[in-house]
Amino acid sequence: MHKTLDARQLACPGPVLQVKEALEAGPVKTMEVVVDNEAARENVSRFLQSRGFTVEASMRGEDLIVAAHRAEAARQDIPLDAGERGSSPVSSAARKIMVVVAADAMGRGDHALGTKLLINYVKTLKEMGPDLWRLVFINGGVTLTVTGSPVLDELRAYERSGVVILACGTCLEHFGLTADKQVGQTTNMLDIVTAMQLADSVITIG
Known part of the structure; x- marks a missing residue:
């Protein structure tokens, strides 16, 4: 059909x-x-x-x-979390921690300080080891996935290690940054909600 x-x-x-x-x-x-x-x-x-x-x-x-x-033989029941994001070398014994970055700075008060804190936070996420499963960027957080981001090298390294990086497509469009995205997959709210259901724990920053 x-x-x-x-x-x-x-x-x-x-x-x-x-x-x-x-x-x-x-x-x-x-x-x-x-x-x-x-x-x-x-x-x-x-x-x-x-x-x-x-x-x-x-x-x-x-x-x-x-x-x-x-093709006729293709399956129709592949779950949302499979296939589209590739396989991960993460051990089945590892926890699935999903980190949502929802702003371009960490905490309230001095924005410049908050920006430095967020950069340091993203760079330090490697200490989670194989437990780090998804990195999701929404709202102002998507600016960390585009040209000029101070953490592009770290995000690319996370991606190579098997961490799935998702950037909100609506947010990229809102800020006029769709063409500037350098790392991760453009995602939507259905993907984000599904990932939250699958995660063992969700940490939200911002």
Whole structure:
């Protein structure tokens, strides 16, 4: 079955939820999803890939078109947390700690001091070892994932070690930073909520 979805003008995670509902309604072999921003394109593409689809993106006028095709043998029941984010070398005995960075500074008071504290905090997260499972950046925290961030080297090292780094697509769009993201995956609220359910503990900064 082929489905065409118009996900334009939907706030995050609306486009992904629309695709999810369409897949849950019945078998789909091919799908075309129309979106109107880069964050939605990346989120929808990654979600469809996690469900076994091959995805191609193109432009049609001012719209972004996500065209997806799934082989007959592909599974439809891959969980949200699998596939789309890759496997991690983290031991099964390790705890799953999710750290949410929700601001560009740590604590209240002097902003310059808070910025230094947050930079030091991110750099020190390596002391969690294999327990560090997800690093999620929302609101002003997404500025740490873009060009010029003082912790890009550390974040890339975390990613290489198997830590999944997620940056809120709506937040990147809000600050005009979508094209400047240098590390991690653009994500949506559905991914974040799902990760919170799977985590053993969630630490929020900001």
